Amino acid sequence: MEYALPPDAAAPLGQARRVVVFTGAGMSAESGVPTFRDDLTGLWARFDAMQLATPEAFHTDPDLVWGWYEWRRARVRRAKPNPGHLATAAIEALVPDTVVITQNVDDLHERAGSRSPVHLHGSLFAPRCIAEDAHPAALPETPHGETAGPDEGGRVPPPRCRHCGALVRPGVVWFGEALPEAALTAAVEAAVSCDVLLTVGTSGVVYPAAEIPRIAARSGATVMQVNPEPTPLDEVCAINLRGTAAHVLPALVAAARDAIGTT
Numbered sequence: 001m002e003y004a005l006p007p008d009a010a011a012p013l014g015q016a017r018r019v020v021v022f023t024g025a026g027m028s029a030e031s032g033v034p035t036f037r038d039d040l041t042g043l044w045a046r047f048d049a050m051q052l053a054t055p056e057a058f059h060t061d062p063d064l065v066w067g068w069y070e071w072r073r074a075r076v077r078r079a080k081p082n083p084g085h086l087a088t089a090a091i092e093a094l095v096p097d098t099v100v101i102t103q104n105v106d107d108l109h110e111r112a113g114s115r116s117p118v119h120l121h122g123s124l125f126a127p128r129c130i131a132e133d134a135h136p137a138a139l140p141e142t143p144h145g146e147t148a149g150p151d152e153g154g155r156v157p158p159p160r161c162r163h164c165g166a167l168v169r170p171g172v173v174w175f176g177e178a179l180p181e182a183a184l185t186a187a188v189e190a191a192v193s194c195d196v197l198l199t200v201g202t203s204g205v206v207y208p209a210a211e212i213p214r215i216a217a218r219s220g221a222t223v224m225q226v227n228p229e230p231t232p233l234d235e236v237c238a239i240n241l242r243g244t245a246a247h248v249l250p251a252l253v254a255a256a257r258d259a260i261g262t263t
């Protein structure tokens with residue numbers, strides 16, 4: 001059943017010249033990829049994602065952390081983009097000057113047709129050497145998790161860098177690490193100059209990423225939120241659509257398309 005949009009909820013998107021779609025883990029939830037708020041499953045149930053996603057955890061137990069990322073990579077490879085990802089790509093077609101900024105490390109936006117999402121927190125598909133020069137490293141052919149279920153997807157020794165023999169690490173931004181400068185700069189530039197920022201599926205608690213919708217609001221953009229739950233970003237949203245990405249976004253895009261079609 002189509003989501004019942006409040007009247008005029010799509011008007012800002014229908015009139016926008018420059019749009020930002022800012023997404024978090026909730027965007028991929030309906031593709032079966034767990035969010036950071038979800039309890040981990042199987043072997044991982046006794047770990048806290050916030051503890052595993054740190055340089056300290058990798059230093060202490062590289063096999064455990066690499067195994068976790070391989071398990072996550074296998075789950076993403078088995079997942080499919082959901083109607084929310086597809087609707088996001090449809091927004092890019094509807095409003096050519098659209099920038100997708102994601103906190104997610106999966107590739108579901110790309111697989112849904114988004115041209116070049118800005119990955120603020122890196123990617124599961126870009127491992128690199130742990131050494132300073134951070135040589136990109138090849139992904140192991142079949143992620144360990146592909147064959148083993150979550151409760152056997154435990155420790156997996158990380159590969160070694162072909163150039164220097166150092167450990168290869170996941171290509172993500174861990175807690176306590178700086179975000180990639182180019183990505184953060186591109187995200188801020190998009191946020192200060194957009195007419196509408198659509199924040200989808202984020203709890204808005206991890207900084208500096210969570211600053212992006214606030215920067216847009218301070219710069220005069222209309223901020224719209226899609227989330228089944230309240231978040232700290234409620235206070236900067238002009239329009240709050242309580243619902244899931246796969247349910248709300250297609251309805252929002254259809255209504256915006258109608259609005260544009262009638263202008």
Ligand code: BV8
Binds near residue numbers: 030173175204226229
């Ligand atoms: C840094 C990659 C400094 C790894 C991730 C103030 C300023 C700056 C930093 C800080 C600060 N205060 C605290 C900090 C430190 C820290 C931080 O923010 N901590 C938080 C916990 C308070 N920040 C950092 O450490 C950052 N680095 O600051 O470095 C520095 C500077 C210079 C030099 C050196 C150091 C780095 C943060 C990045 C961490 N890496 N990911 C990996 O994936 O393994 S963060 C990770 O968690 C995600 O990428 C995401 O960003 C975050 C989880 O948030 P969400 O995506 O929102 O997901 P979440 O599960 O929380 O929520 C899901 C939402 O979806 C919910 O609201 C739910 O209701 C909704 N939902 C559910 N289902 C659906 C749905 N919505 C729609 N549809 C559905 N179906």
